[in-house]
Amino acid sequence: MGTTASQLGKDLLSEYQELTFLTKQEILLAHxxxxxxxxxxxxxxxxxxxxxxxxxxxLKSNPFRKRICHVFSTSDMKDGSLTFEDFLxxxxxxxxxxxxxxxxxxxxxxxxxxxxxxxxxxxxxxxxNCLTGKTEDTRLTPEEMRQLISNIxxxxxxxxxxxxxxxxxxxxxxRSPDFVRAKSLFCRTA
Amino acid sequence: MAxxxxxxxxxxxxxxxxSLRGDDxxxxxMKGTGxxxxxxxxxxxxVLTTEGRDRLASQMSDVRERADERSExxxxxxxxxxxxxxxxxxxxxxxxxxRSIGQQSRLxxxxxxxxxxxxxxxxxxQTQDVSLSSRPSIRGYGIExxxxxxxxxxxxxxxxxxxxxxxxxxxxxxxxxATPLSLAEKTxxxxxxxxxxxxxxxxxxxxxxxxxxKRALCHIWFGCLxxxxxxxxxxxxxxxxxxxxxxxxxxxxxxxxxxLLFNVFLFLINGLFLVLPQAIYPPLHTPSSHRVTGxxxxxxxxxxxxxxxxxxxxTNSTINTSCRPDEATAGTGCGTTSxxxxxxxxxxxxxxxxxxxxxxxxxxxxVYSMSxxxxxxxxxxxxxxxxxxxxxxxxxxxxxxxxxVRMQSENITTQLxxxxxxxxxxxxxxxxxxxxxxxxLAWSISLGSTFFCALxxxxxxxxxxxxxxxxxxxxxxxxxxxxxxxLPGVVSCGNLLLPxxxxxxxWMENFNSPIVRLYVSIFRxxxxxxxxxxxxxxxWLGKIAAEPEQHGLQCWESFVGQExxxxxxxxxxxxxxxxxxxxxxxxxxxxxxxxxxAVQILKLLLLFHMKKSSLLVNCQASRKPWRASQMxxxxxxxxxxxxxxxxxxxxxYTILTIKPSSGCGPFRNxxxxxxxxxxxxxxxxxxxxKLAWLNWVHHCLVENPLFLFLLAGVFLMVIYIHTQVLxxxxxxxxxxxxxxxxxxxxxxxxxxxxxxxxEKRQYPLSPSSRxxxxxx
Numbered sequence: 001m002g003t004t005a006s007q008l009g010k011d012l013l014s015e016y017q018e019l020t021f022l023t024k025q026e027i028l029l030a031h032x033x034x035x036x037x038x039x040x041x042x043x044x045x046x047x048x049x050x051x052x053x054x055x056x057x058x059l060k061s062n063p064f065r066k067r068i069c070h071v072f073s074t075s076d077m078k079d080g081s082l083t084f085e086d087f088l089x090x091x092x093x094x095x096x097x098x099x100x101x102x103x104x105x106x107x108x109x110x111x112x113x114x115x116x117x118x119x120x121x122x123x124x125x126x127x128x129n130c131l132t133g134k135t136e137d138t139r140l141t142p143e144e145m146r147q148l149i150s151n152i153x154x155x156x157x158x159x160x161x162x163x164x165x166x167x168x169x170x171x172x173x174x175r176s177p178d179f180v181r182a183k184s185l186f187c188r189t190a
Numbered sequence: 191m192a193x194x195x196x197x198x199x200x201x202x203x204x205x206x207x208x209s210l211r212g213d214d215x216x217x218x219x220m221k222g223t224g225x226x227x228x229x230x231x232x233x234x235x236x237v238l239t240t241e242g243r244d245r246l247a248s249q250m251s252d253v254r255e256r257a258d259e260r261s262e263x264x265x266x267x268x269x270x271x272x273x274x275x276x277x278x279x280x281x282x283x284x285x286x287x288x289r290s291i292g293q294q295s296r297l298x299x300x301x302x303x304x305x306x307x308x309x310x311x312x313x314x315x316q317t318q319d320v321s322l323s324s325r326p327s328i329r330g331y332g333i334e335x336x337x338x339x340x341x342x343x344x345x346x347x348x349x350x351x352x353x354x355x356x357x358x359x360x361x362x363x364x365x366x367x368a369t370p371l372s373l374a375e376k377t378x379x380x381x382x383x384x385x386x387x388x389x390x391x392x393x394x395x396x397x398x399x400x401x402x403x404k405r406a407l408c409h410i411w412f413g414c415l416x417x418x419x420x421x422x423x424x425x426x427x428x429x430x431x432x433x434x435x436x437x438x439x440x441x442x443x444x445x446x447x448x449x450l451l452f453n454v455f456l457f458l459i460n461g462l463f464l465v466l467p468q469a470i471y472p473p474l475h476t477p478s479s480h481r482v483t484g485x486x487x488x489x490x491x492x493x494x495x496x497x498x499x500x501x502x503x504x505t506n507s508t509i510n511t512s513c514r515p516d517e518a519t520a521g522t523g524c525g526t527t528s529x530x531x532x533x534x535x536x537x538x539x540x541x542x543x544x545x546x547x548x549x550x551x552x553x554x555x556x557v558y559s560m561s562x563x564x565x566x567x568x569x570x571x572x573x574x575x576x577x578x579x580x581x582x583x584x585x586x587x588x589x590x591x592x593x594x595v596r597m598q599s600e601n602i603t604t605q606l607x608x609x610x611x612x613x614x615x616x617x618x619x620x621x622x623x624x625x626x627x628x629x630x631l632a633w634s635i636s637l638g639s640t641f642f643c644a645l646x647x648x649x650x651x652x653x654x655x656x657x658x659x660x661x662x663x664x665x666x667x668x669x670x671x672x673x674x675x676x677l678p679g680v681v682s683c684g685n686l687l688l689p690x691x692x693x694x695x696x697w698m699e700n701f702n703s704p705i706v707r708l709y710v711s712i713f714r715x716x717x718x719x720x721x722x723x724x725x726x727x728x729x730w731l732g733k734i735a736a737e738p739e740q741h742g743l744q745c746w747e748s749f750v751g752q753e754x755x756x757x758x759x760x761x762x763x764x765x766x767x768x769x770x771x772x773x774x775x776x777x778x779x780x781x782x783x784x785x786x787x788a789v790q791i792l793k794l795l796l797l798f799h800m801k802k803s804s805l806l807v808n809c810q811a812s813r814k815p816w817r818a819s820q821m822x823x824x825x826x827x828x829x830x831x832x833x834x835x836x837x838x839x840x841x842x843y844t845i846l847t848i849k850p851s852s853g854c855g856p857f858r859n860x861x862x863x864x865x866x867x868x869x870x871x872x873x874x875x876x877x878x879x880k881l882a883w884l885n886w887v888h889h890c891l892v893e894n895p896l897f898l899f900l901l902a903g904v905f906l907m908v909i910y911i912h913t914q915v916l917x918x919x920x921x922x923x924x925x926x927x928x929x930x931x932x933x934x935x936x937x938x939x940x941x942x943x944x945x946x947x948x949e950k951r952q953y954p955l956s957p958s959s960r961x962x963x964x965x966x
Contacts, residue, residue, distance in 0.1 A: 148581070
C-alpha cells in the first residue's frame with residue numbers, strides 16, 4: 001500500500017484526507033514522522049514495532065502509551081505494532097476536529113485494560129493508578145481506592161450491573177465540556 | 191437492602207474465557223440468536239411498546255425485585271460463591287451486545303453505522319411509505335430473520351454499502367469519517383461503495399448545476415480556511431505552551447489572541463471611516479511650539495495633543511472631495527458648495543456613527559460568544575457527584591513533557607483526595623460560629639480597603655488637578671509633564687497591591703470548595719476595579735466635563751483622551767495581567783481617542799510575548815487546578831458585564847448629557863453630542879425626500895415605548911418556553927434512568943435463572959437444588 005515509499009501517492013493522500021479528520025499538511029507530516037521511525041530498520045517492514053512508537057516524544061511520558069498502541073494496532077499478533085494506517089488512525093482520533101463520539105469510543109477502549117468490553121472494578125483501579133502516577137506518595141490508599149471506585153460506579157453505572165459499558169461511559173463524558181479539548185494530541189506536529 | 195449481583199468475570203475461571211475470546215464463531219452464533227444490538231436500541235424498543243406492556247414489565251420487575259430480596263437472594267449468593275458459571279452462561283455473558291462493542295467487533299460497529307446511514311437516508315428522502323413508518327426503529331436494525339447465516343458480517347457489510355451509495359456525497363464522507371473502524375476497513379468499504387464509479391473522485395459525480403455551484407463554493411471555502419489556518423497567529427508558540435502547561439493555561443493565551451484579532455478589526459473600521467479621511471484632508475491649526483522630549487509618548491501631551499490621536503484634532507465640518515487643500519479656509523472646511531454631485535463627507539456624523547457601530551458590533555460579538563460558551567458548558571441534568579467525570583476526563587493528552595506529566599498526576603491526585611474527603615466528612619459542622627466570624631472579618635477587611643482606596647484616589651486626583659493648574663501658569667517643564675503620570679501610577683499600584691491583600695484574607699478563610707473561593711475572590715477584585723473606575727469617571731465626566739474652565743482646559747475631551755491614554759500605558763507597565771481594566775479603559779477611550787485600538791493592539795502583542803517568555807523561563811506549571819472551558823466562559827462574561835456595560839453607560843451619559851467644548855473637536859458649538867444626529871435627520875427631511883421615511887421609522891420604533899415593550903414581552907415568552915422544555919427534558923431523563931435500572935435487574939434475573947436451569951440439568955440429584963419445588 002505504499003507505506004514505506006518515500007512519497008505518498010496523490011490519490012492515496014486524498015483518500016486518507018476523506019476518511020480521517022486530518023488535513024493534507026498533517027498527513028504529510030505524519031508520513032514524515034513515520035518514515036523517520038522506520039529509517040533505522042529494514043525498509044521492507046510494513047509496521048513499526050511498539051517500542052519504536054513509544055519513543056515518540058509526544059507519547060514517551062504518557063501513562064497510557066501502551067494501551068494506545070494496543071488499541072490502534074490491527075496486527076494479528078496483537079503485539080501493539082502500528083502500520084502507517086494505524087498511525088493515521090491514532091492521529092485522527094486525537095486531532096482537534098474529531099467528533100466526540102470517536103474520541104469517547106477510543107477513550108473507552110484505551111481505559112478498558114482487560115479488553116472485555118466494559119470497565120469493571122479492576123479496569124477502574126488500573127486507570128486511577130495510571131492517573132495518579134508511579135510514585136508511592138501520589139498513589140491512593142486501598143481504602144480510598146475502594147471508595148473512589150464505588151463512587152464512580154454509583155455515579156455512572158445506570159443499569160447497576162457493576163460495570164460501566166460504552167453507553168454509560170459516553171453518557172458520563174457528555175456531561176463534561178472539557179473532554180473534547182483535553183483529548184487532543186499533537187495535531188500540527190512541528 | 192440493595193443487593194447487587196456483580197457480573198465480574200474475574201473470580202470465574204479465566205481459562206474458559208480465553209478460549210471463548212478466540213472463538214469468533216461462537217460469538218457470531220450467539221449474536222444470531224436475535225439479541226438486540228446495543229442496549230440503546232433495546233431501550234428504544236421498550237419505549238415504543240404499548241403502555242400495557244410497560245406496565246406489565248415494570249410490575250414483573252417489581253415482583254422479581256421483591257422476590258429477589260425475600261427468598262431467592264440467599265440462594266443466588268450461594269450460586270455465585272459455590273458454583274462456577276457454566277460455559278453457556280459465560281458465552282452468553284461475553285457476547286452480550288453491550289460488552290462486545292469494545293472487542294473490535296466489526297459486526298457491531300457496522301450495524302451501528304448501518305442504522306445511522308438508514309436514518310440519514312430516511313431523513314433526507316422523507317418517504318411517505320406507511321409500512322416503514324409504523325415501527326421505524328426496529329426496521330432500522332436490519333435484523334435478519336434467517337439468523338444462522340455464517341456470513342452475517344458480509345450481508346451487513348453489503349447492506350451498509352447499499353445504504354451508503356444512496357446517501358449524498360457529503361453525508362457519506364461524514365458518516366465514514368465518524369465511524370470508529372480502522373482505516374484499512376474504511377478503505378475497503380469505500381472501494382466497495384465506489385466500485386461502480388471508478389476513476390472519479392468523491393465530489394465529481396454527475397450532479398445538477400446547483401450542486402456544482404455548491405461544490406465550487408465549498409472548494410473556495412476550504413481554500414480560504416486553509417489559508418487562514420496556515421496564517422494563524424502564534425501557532426507554534428501556542429502549541430509549545432499547550433504541550434507544557436496544558437489546556438487551562440492555553441485558554442488564557444487563546445483569549446489574548448481573540449482580543450487582539452478583535453482589536454485589529456475595530457482598528458480597521460475606525461481607520462477607514464474616521465482616521466483616513468481626516469488624515470487626507472487635515473484641518474488647519476495654528477502651529478504651536480512644543481519642545482520634543484521623549485516623554486510625549488507616555489503623557490500624550492505636546493505635539494501628540496494636536497494629532498489624529500485625540501478628539502480635538504477632528505473638524506466639525508463637512509469635507510468635500512472636490513476642493514484642494516490650499517483653498518481651504520480655517521474652520522469651515524472647503525467652503526460650501528451647491529453642486530450636488532460632489533462627494534461630501536460629514537466628519538461629525540462619521541465620528542458618531544463609527545463609534546456607535548463599533549460599540550454595536552462589540553456588543554453583538556460579546557453576547558454571541560458568551561451565549562455560545564455558556565451553551566457549551568450547560569448541562570440539562572445536573573447529577574450529584576463529579577468523581578466519574580474527574581477520573582474519565584481530567585487527563586490532558588496535550589501535555590507531553592515528563593515534568594508536566596508528573597505535575598498533572600499530582601494535581602489529579604490532590605483533586606481526587608479532596609473530593610474523597612469532601613464526600614466523607616461533608617456534613618461536619620465544626621465551629622460554625624467561628625467560621626461565620628472569620629468570614630465577616632474577611633469581608634469587612636476587603637470592603638473597607640476598597641472604600642479607602644477609592645477615597646484615597648479621589649483625594650489624590652483632586653490634589654493633582656490643583657497642582658496641574660499651578661503648573662500650567664508657570665513654565666512647561668519635563669517635571670510638570672511627568673507629574674501627569676502620577677495619578678495613573680497610583681491607581682495601578684492600588685490595582686496591584688489590593689488583590690494581594692484579598693488573597694491573604696481569603697487564605698485565612700475556610701471555604702467549602704475551591705470554586706466558591708474562586709468566585710469570591712473574583713467578586714472582590716471586580717468590586718475594587720468598579721469602584722476605582724467609578725471614582726475616575728466621576729472625575730472626568732462629572733467634574734472636568736461639567737466645568738472645563740475651572741480646570742483651565744480649552745478642550746476637555748482631548749484632556750480626558752490623554753488621561754485614558756496614560757492610564758492604558760501605565761496599566762500595561764504595572765499590571766499586565768489584569769486585562770479587564772485595560773478593556774474598560776480603551777472602550778471608554780474610543781469616544782475621545784479614535785486611535786486607541788492601535789495602542790491596544792501593540793499592548794496585547796507585547797503582553798503575549800512577555801507572558802509566554804516568562805512562563806517558559808520559569809518552567810513551573812500552576813498548582814491550582816484549571817477548568818478550561820468554564821474559565822473561558824468566565825473571561826468572556828467578565829469582559830461583557832463590567833467593562834463593556836460600564837463603558838456603554840459612560841459613553842451614553844457623555845453623549846446625552848455633557849456639553850462638548852466649544853474650541854475643538856467635531857461636536858463644537860452643539861449643545862449636546864447627539865444633536866449632530868438630529869441635525870442630520872432634519873437636513874435629510876428637507877433635502878432628500880426619498881430617505882425621509884428613515885426618520886419616521888426611527889421616530890416610531892426607537893422613540894416609541896410600546897414597540898420596546900412588545901419586544902421585551904416576546905423575549906420573556908421565549909425564555910419561559912425554553913425553561914419549560916428543559917424541565918420536561920429533565921423529567922424524561924430521570925424516568926429513562928429508572929427504566930434502564932429496571933432493565934438491568936431483569937438481565938440479572940434472566941442470567942441467574944439460566945445458570946440455575948443449566949445446573950438443574952447438570953446436577954439433578956445435587957443437595958443444593960433450589961426449594962422452588964421442581965425436581966430433576
